[in-house]
Amino acid sequence: GAGVSQTPSNKVTEKGKYVELRCDPISGHTALYWYRQSLGQGPEFLIYFQGTGAADDSGLPNDRFFAVRPEGSVSTLKIQRTERGDSAVYLCASSGTGGSDEQFFGPGTRLTVL
Amino acid sequence: GESVGLHLPTLSVQEGDNSIINCAYSNSASDYFIWYKQESGKGPQFIIDIRSNMDKRQGQRVTVLLNKTVKHLSLQIAATQPGDSAVYFCAVYTSGTYKYIFGTGTRLKVLA
Numbered sequence: 229g230a231g232v233s234q235t236p237s238n239k240v241t242e243k244g245k246y247v248e249l250r251c252d253p254i255s256g257h258t259a260l261y262w263y264r265q266s267l268g269q270g271p272e273f274l275i276y277f278q279g280t281g282a283a284d285d286s287g288l289p290n291d292r293f294f295a296v297r298p299e300g301s302v303s304t305l306k307i308q309r310t311e312r313g314d315s316a317v318y319l320c321a322s323s324g325t326g327g328s329d330e331q332f333f334g335p336g337t338r339l340t341v342l
Numbered sequence: 343g344e345s346v347g348l349h350l351p352t353l354s355v356q357e358g359d360n361s362i363i364n365c366a367y368s369n370s371a372s373d374y375f376i377w378y379k380q381e382s383g384k385g386p387q388f389i390i391d392i393r394s395n396m397d398k399r400q401g402q403r404v405t406v407l408l409n410k411t412v413k414h415l416s417l418q419i420a421a422t423q424p425g426d427s428a429v430y431f432c433a434v435y436t437s438g439t440y441k442y443i444f445g446t447g448t449r450l451k452v453l454a
Contacts, residue, residue: 232385261442270346270431270444271386284440319385328374328393328435331442333385 230254232334234320240340241310249305249337251320259326260303262295263319265336271319277303278326310341346434346445354451361419363448365432370413374435376442377406377417379428386431389417419450427452 233252241247253260258279263271273287277297285295292310297303307314317336323329346367355361367375373394378386392399392406392415399406405418419426429449433442 263444268446270433270446273441273443276440278440287441321385326440328391328437330388330391333387335383335385 232320232322232332234318234334234337236337237335238338238340240342242342243310243312245310245341247307247310247339249307249318249339251303251305251322251334253301253303253320253322254332255301257322257324257332258300259323259329259331260297261321261323261331262303262305263321265317265319267316274305274318276326283326307339310339312341315339315341346432346443351446352449352451354453355422356453357424358421361417361422361426361450363417363419363430363432363450365415365417365445367413367415367432367434367443369434369436369443370410372413372434372436374437375406375408375415376433376435377404378431378433378444379426380431380447381428389430422450422452424452424454426450 235250260277262274265271275295276284279300292308295305317338319336321331321333323331376391377389380386390401390406403420408415429447431447432445
């Protein structure tokens with residue numbers, strides 16, 4: 229498809245478990261963003277990749293959160309020792325070159341930590 | 343820290359009327375502003391943007407107004423339709439950073 233895809237669409241896990249969330253950006257887009265959206269809130273910035281490198285990871289809430297983009301396309305957001313407060317929708321967006329280029333969002337992964 | 347707020351959590355309008363959704367931001371250095379529409383179960387969708395060197399920009403049925411003096415922007419939707427029902431977010435970008443700061447959102451309900 230031509231848009232940003234995210235898998236899984238829903239993930240239910242138990243407190244303390246490890247989860248991985250995947251993002252497939254639009255082909256050719258060098259910029260990739262992860263956001264977290266809690267119920268009734270706007271998306272909250274987590275991390276920004278330009279190519280393979282994390283240009284800004286200042287939004288990651290703590291060291292349980294980590295993201296990679298090893299080949300400059302697909303990205304994986306990894307959460308260790310999940311907590312109930314991690315429950316949210318995790319959104320991925322990509323843009324052509326970053327900066328003020330239009331961002332295209334995926335449908336998100338809804339994470340529920342029991 | 344930097345914040346982006348909206349004046350109303352919910353806005354109800356009659357079909358065919360005009361809608362105005364407002365957003366306030368805190369960082370006077372912000373120079374790019376975007377309005378997004380988010381429908382249930384979907385990611386935000388770009389509606390219209392404006393840069394800080396402009397104070398008004400029009401699209402199809404939508405207009406964004408920017409007042410840098412009071413750090414306020416608004417989204418106007420003309421002849422609101424049932425398909426406009428969604429949550430609307432403003433997002434603010436500052437050159438030199440890499441992040442967009444989103445507001446909390448306004449839910450627009452269109453009444454038939």
